[in-house]
Amino acid sequence: MTTDTTVDPASSLQPAAYTDKTGAFKRKPSQFRDWISSEPNAKFPPELNRYHLYVSYTCPWAHRTLITRALKGLTGVISVSIVHWLLDDKGWKFTNSEESVSFALKNKDSLGTEDHLYGYDRLRQLYFKAEPEYAGRFTVPVLWDKKLQTIVNNESSEIIRMLSNEFNAFIPKQFAEINIYPVSLQPRINELNELIYENINNGVYKSGFAIQQDPYDEAVTTLFEHLDKVEEIFKQNHNKGEHFLIGGQLTEADIRLYVTIVRFDLVYHQHFKCNLKMIRYDYPHIDQWLRYLYWKVPGFEETTELELIKTSYTTSHTQINPYGITPKGPLPLILPYDSSL
Ligand SMILES: N[C@@H](CCC(=O)N[C@@H](CS)C(=O)NCC(=O)O)C(=O)O
Incomplete structure (x- = not known):
């Protein structure tokens, strides 16, 4: 696997892009904070097949939304596009190429898909479509409204609340009854x-x-x-x-x-x-x-690509790991469940 060691530290998810004067990591707040709500006159009401998630299988924040979408039986209600698993100097990209990788995968799509809505090459294009003056980071997850063609929200903790509460009218009873924020x-x-x-x-x-x-x-x-x-x-x-x-x-x-x-x-x-x-x-x-x-x-194992997660971190953060070598262990990547423990 090749890695680009000439990455601009400020333009992708490298340590130096996020640290303050003392060398400490400081995460910037997410900027799109609207809500899907069934309140009368809400700008973003819950609707079948109106909303789309942009995610990565490697990112823990996006992973929260993938778990919640699967757990709540929303795969037929909220569609997804998946960014390519390697973050490069221009941020997340989309790809529709057939890629072969040396590690095991559960689902080939988790490597990345095309942008199913606009055919964009880069996630940043989506942010600029929503807000031409946008000056923040181009992060996943993004919850997108296909009708108003804009970002509803890019903060995972809020997206999972919306997914868990607002779509119960469109899913079978056994999923609607799952309440992860009682x-x-x-x-x-x-x-x-x-x-x-x-x-x-x-x-x-x-x-x-x-x-x-x-x-x-x-x-x-x-x-x-x-x-x-x-x-x-x-x-x-x-x-x-x-x-x-x-x-x-x-x-x-x-x-x-x-x-x-x-x-x-x-x-x-x-x-x-x-x-x-x-x-x-x-x-x-x-x-x-x-x-x-x-x-x-349900919802956890199917959304967790262990090999992909490991390899994406070790090969994306070139400041931390310039040669992109991925350690073999720990093996197995997760131990089996043993109810007697
Ligand atoms: N607060 C956000 C954080 C999301 C985030 O940091 N995502 C990372 C991937 S793990 C990202 O897209 N980084 C790209 C960048 O900063 O350039 C959330 O929880 O939704």
């Missing part, structure tokens, strides 16, 4: 989401994208302190016979944590220098939860 659990979900986002979801990026020792040290220490806390929560849940993070049922907090944990041993442990511990050896309760979601809960 009112009674919302305070605890919000509390854990915040803690997990800041210290774990974004914590791995703060560790991996730091370009000074001090911010790296701080981020990696905080990350593992919070993994220890989450392990303790799962330990207590396990003692109560519960499989999930909150309230004995699957919630969006599980989805949001999963996308980071499933990448942890594969990618973050070595590529982002999060190597104080590994999930499979050091966090038995987190690992058991991970394996349960992956092997037993």
Whole structure:
């Protein structure tokens, strides 16, 4: 596999594109924040086949939306285009070429598809169609309105709420009944989401994208302190016979944590220098939860391309890994589910 080592650091997802003066990673807020809503006169009402998702199978934030779309039975309601799995110096691109890769895939489309709506070459063209003066980053996921031809929202945490709540009229009852943000659990979900986002979801990026020792040290220490806390929560849940993070049922907090944990041993442990511990050896309760979601809960395994995830990080971040060598391990990439543990 070849990599371009002459990438402009400010133009793609390289550490230097995101760090502040102290060398610490700072994520910029998403800029499109509209809502699909069934309120009267809403600009974006829920409609069958009106909305389209632009995603990547490699990106944890986009992965949240793919899981929610599958879990809620929305594959026939919300269409998708998939950006090519390698991020280059101009950002995400689309491709319709037949590509052969050396690693195993569940679904060939996860390598990337054409832009099914406009035939664009680059995701940035879509952002400029929505907002000609757009000056932010060109990130996935994007929730697109085919009718008004604009971006509804590009913030994954908000997109998954819309997917989970607003399309129940168009899906069979067994999917409509799945509620990943139930009112009674919302305070605890919000509390854990915040803690997990800041210290774990974004914590791995703060560790991996730091370009000074001090911010790296701080981020990696905080990350593992919070993994220890989450392990303790799962330990207590396990003692109560519960499989999930909150309230004995699957919630969006599980989805949001999963996308980071499933990448942890594969990618973050070595590529982002999060190597104080590994999930499979050091966090038995987190690992058991991970394996349960992956092997037993619809929507998780089918949207998780383990080999693709690993290879895309190691070959896209040329500042971190200039030669694009992908480590072989850990093997297996995920352990089987064992209900006796
Ligand atoms: N806050 C956004 C973050 C999305 C994000 O950072 N996506 C990354 C991929 S993992 C991206 O598209 N980066 C391209 C870039 O920054 O150039 C969300 O959660 O939706």
